[in-house]
Amino acid sequence: MRGRLNIWQVVGSIMFMIVQVIASLYLPNITADIVNNGIAKGQTGYIVTAGMKMIFVSVLTVLASICNVFLASQASQGLGRNLRSDLFRKVLFFSHDEFDAFDTSSLTTRTTNDVMQIQNVIVMMLRMMIMAPILLVGAGFMAYQKNAAMTKIFIVVIPALVIVVGTVMYFAVPLFKAMQKKTDRLNLIFREGLTGVRVIRAFRQDDFEQNRFKGANDNYTNNAIKVYTIVAMMVPFITLIMSGTNIGITWLGSHYIANQSMQVGNLIAFMTYAMQILMSFMILSLIFVLIPRASASAARINEVLDKQSQIDTVAKPAKIKGEASLEFNDVNFRYLGAEKLALSNINFDMKKGQTLAIIGGTGSGKSTLINLIPRFYDSETGTVRINGTDVKALNTEDINHQVSLVPQEAVLFKGTIRSNMLYGRDDATDDDIWHALDIAQATEFVDDLDAKVEQGGDNFSGGQKQRLAIARALVKNASIYVFDDSFSALDFKTDLNLRTALKADPKINQSVVVIVGQRVSTVADADQILVLDNGKMVGLGTHQELKENNKTYQEIIESQIKGGK
Incomplete structure (x- = not known):
């Protein structure tokens, strides 16, 4: 009381x-x-x-x-x-x-x-x-x-x-x-x-x-x-x-x-x-x-x-400054009570305008890795940096202003398309929303921002919900855009058009884009592809480099494309 x-x-x-x-x-x-x-x-x-x-x-x-x-x-x-x-x-x-x-x-x-x-x-x-x-x-x-x-x-x-x-x-x-x-x-x-x-x-x-x-x-x-x-x-x-x-x-x-x-x-x-x-x-x-x-x-x-948060949201937070960047330096992570590390020795450094793709088998640690970026979890050892600042020196509110995330499961809230888009940025104009919907390839089924959205988005198909969730993330002005297997519900043509629109957008080009994907076609045009296997980083490079030199990546290609072509 x-x-x-x-x-x-x-x-x-x-x-x-x-x-x-x-x-x-x-x-x-x-x-x-x-x-x-x-x-x-x-x-x-x-x-x-x-x-x-x-x-x-x-x-x-x-x-x-x-x-x-x-x-x-x-x-x-x-x-x-x-x-x-x-x-x-x-x-x-x-x-x-x-x-x-x-x-x-x-x-x-x-x-x-x-x-x-x-x-x-x-x-x-x-x-x-x-x-x-x-x-x-x-x-x-x-x-x-x-x-x-x-x-x-x-x-x-x-x-x-x-x-x-x-x-x-x-x-x-x-x-x-x-x-x-x-x-x-x-x-x-x-x-x-x-x-x-x-x-x-x-x-x-x-x-x-x-x-x-x-x-x-x-x-x-x-x-x-x-x-x-x-x-x-x-x-x-x-x-x-x-x-x-x-x-x-x-x-x-x-x-x-x-x-x-x-x-x-x-x-x-x-x-x-x-x-x-x-x-x-x-x-x-x-x-x-x-x-x-x-x-x-x-x-x-x-x-x-009385539950004490492991992630301190108030203690003397630093401020995010500088150009967009994302760096993992010798990062290790394990879930609470687990004996085995979920992620081991992860290292990469991405700059403004670059796209990092993460690929690997089921349970390889892809979603676990991206959960460290918005600080849903803290790494056990090592450093995660956003725009050059250690995330552990930041509070979650400041991080959330800089990171825009599309989760694996598209979550929509009861209301209208406009009200859902404003979750990304509450001061967004209609033009901002339409621009984000256009990049997300959602304008083909959205013709009114006041169109009704049922609870959980049940009046839309899986692919439509996914595109609306992507548009909501794109409305936000962020340093890092994270797409956690967000293209899996899209057909190949829509997937290609969306990634092409992302690369062509001036605002996105001032940020770092992280894409988690299952399909090689989704990650192939990324600047760097990080290959995970059982929580370990087994490869980092371009599609062509990994295709020639990385066994795990070659196996993924073989499983999806006949003959590896």
Whole structure:
């Protein structure tokens, strides 16, 4: 809550709550006076005067309660808003290693359901948790004033309540904690079912997925039924205790009234204070049942917020200066927890206007290598330099301004073509967008920048999505353009036209272009081709040089072009 909860809303809520409690404690006293001094003595005038006072205090109670609820809701909802914003911001700056620590469904649950649990407890705290002990003490003091001897009944009642509530909490709290993990599992299966619906249908796994979801859903449902049944059992027991308390107070009070040691009005007030005491205790018990679940949610939220990024985004960053360049110097990298290096001894140096192509077999480390450029990961040893500056001396925001990346999987966002293009550069003009679309060979199917884009770009083919993703990257003014196997969904003619347009563009010629490709035709015209095999750099040179002297590159050519021609 630190720094995310509005302290003035909290203070205001507590002040109005105190006013509400004081007024609530005063009302039974007025009732006693009306009975003792008005009804018993036939003083109609006193009844009217005391009645007007009661109305005033009641209205004050209602107004204080409304203000308390309003400020408590504002404080809790503001906390939820700030928590969600901070979680989202934190996740945006995660490195890939940090993402690997939390799956997507868990992050979704933490940002929604877990935050909601915190909000619920905060509003309950400001509404009832603070009110209940004050009301408990105040009602106990007022009841003692009315008849000290009768307060002994609470010696029996309160331990009985403690036993009931303690038993419920003992069985319910572990089940409440388990519900969050079961929610994670439910969200995971539901999300996989939605995103993979085409694969599920293609392989006719509808029944399997339905049964998988049904298992998780039933597991969550049974847990919820069990825990809420246990909690619900507390209500009849507490009602029984409260009813028994009323009977005991009435029985004892009747003897005191018969002995003329207690007035009727005081008995009525004592019963009201007794109910306030028991209700306060019940409210506290219900809140203590909710707190463990909120505590589990808070711990899950803090796991994300307290996650220390391996890539420091704030510590004394340098600024990127100079002409576009990209250099890898003796770079080694391994994934977290891996024994074997994913990349070993990578060296190359590219200058402005040059194109580097990276080729190799599946799993050779091509995507791993380019993930080091935008600093999704940091190298274990060696140096990666952008425009002559070590990326470890830069923050990710500065790097992202200089590196434009097209990932393997084309990702489009729901909206329009224009809104997707503006992800590349938010101040891009329509002419800039059309120019990028033209280079990406996308103008043949785009005739309106306001054309609708469905979630994930599902209203476009794979090749169309790929070209739109390439156009979005080209809209950006960057020092380095990285295409991670981005031409694989394109036919040979479109591939050739796109690469030709890239070479002819003046803006691109002021940058370094990195192309990861599977096809020899895609990489053949690059200034330098880097050949990878099992994470090792086994060749670097032009197409002709590698074709003549590099065995791995020759094997790739042989596998794609008959006879190596």
